[in-house]
Amino acid sequence: MTAASKPELISFDLCPFVQRSVITLLEKNVEFDLTYIDLANKPDWFLAISPLGKVPVLREKGEVLFESAVINEYLDETNPPSLHPADPLKKAKNRAWIEVGGNQLMNSFRMMMSQTEEEYNSHREALIKGFKLVEDQIEGPFFNGETFSLIDAAWAPIFTRLLIVEEALGEDYLPGYPKIRAWAETLVARDSVINSVIDGFRDKFLTYLQNKTYNGDTPAYLAGRLAGSV
The missing domain is CATH 3.40.30.10 (Glutaredoxin)
Incomplete structure (x- = not known):
């Protein structure tokens, strides 16, 4: 090429x-x-x-x-071969759950951008609730079982960020979801996911969150919690 x-x-x-x-x-x-x-x-x-x-x-x-x-x-x-399942029905289901992943990514973003503890807790609850139906869909270790698919590429960025914040704050954003936890850890350890972000991504991402403010100079909720934690 x-x-x-x-x-x-x-x-x-x-x-x-x-x-x-x-x-x-x-x-x-x-x-x-x-x-x-x-x-x-x-x-x-x-x-x-x-x-x-x-x-x-x-x-x-x-x-x-x-x-x-x-x-x-x-x-x-x-760019064949396809990363989608070959079966049309399973492919369609994957596409539908990719849409769910986009919604969860926005739930995660809203939680991390929350200005107050009340707002954070509300978005955290929405995020955790949004994972409930996903748990039973995972065939493990990837979404469809043994083969990495396009849906895994779509969900990996959510876990890349959530697991960083979990580690920094000692949080648990996947309580009671062992299949999702295993899926998340498998994805963030994969070479394509590791190499899909900039060098020093963890520190830059946490710095970005730490610098979020509201009302001009007041730290946003997560920024305040991260201060001194990383």
């Missing part, structure tokens, strides 16, 4: 959604370029190609794709 034909992912360096696509590309051994932008100061060229002004964006063959689930489906179809 020539340099000119390599797909290019556009993101910021802590984005969980682009991590999904990076994992997919690494699993498929596809060469690609990764371009980071500052979300607080989005360049004009990016706004000109991103209809929603969000990352990730994929550029390939003069075309632009956006939304991580769409990007991953495209990457899977154009």
Whole structure:
């Protein structure tokens, strides 16, 4: 594959959604370029190609794709073999649970961005409750059993972040979910997941959380708890 034909992912360096696509590309051994932008100061060229002004964006063959689930489906179809199950019904079920993963990622984000303890506890409860039905779907060690699939790439960014915060705070965001716990630990130990984030990701992610404030200079709830803990 020539340099000119390599797909290019556009993101910021802590984005969980682009991590999904990076994992997919690494699993498929596809060469690609990764371009980071500052979300607080989005360049004009990016706004000109991103209809929603969000990352990730994929550029390939003069075309632009956006939304991580769409990007991953495209990457899977154009770089065989597929990471989806072959059975159409099981494939459809995987796609449905990928959507659940997106919702859980947002529950996790809202929890980590909470300004107050009350808000944190509310989002923490929603996050934990959101895992309840997932527990019985996991065939282990990956979602579908022994084979890594696109759904694993979609869920890995959630666990990458949750397990970091768990360790830093001594929290448990997966209480009573042994299958999910085993799945999470399997995913974060996989080479494609480890290599899908920037060097020093843990420290940069925790620093990002520690720097969150509200009302100008008051630490957000998780920032206050992390102070002195890492």
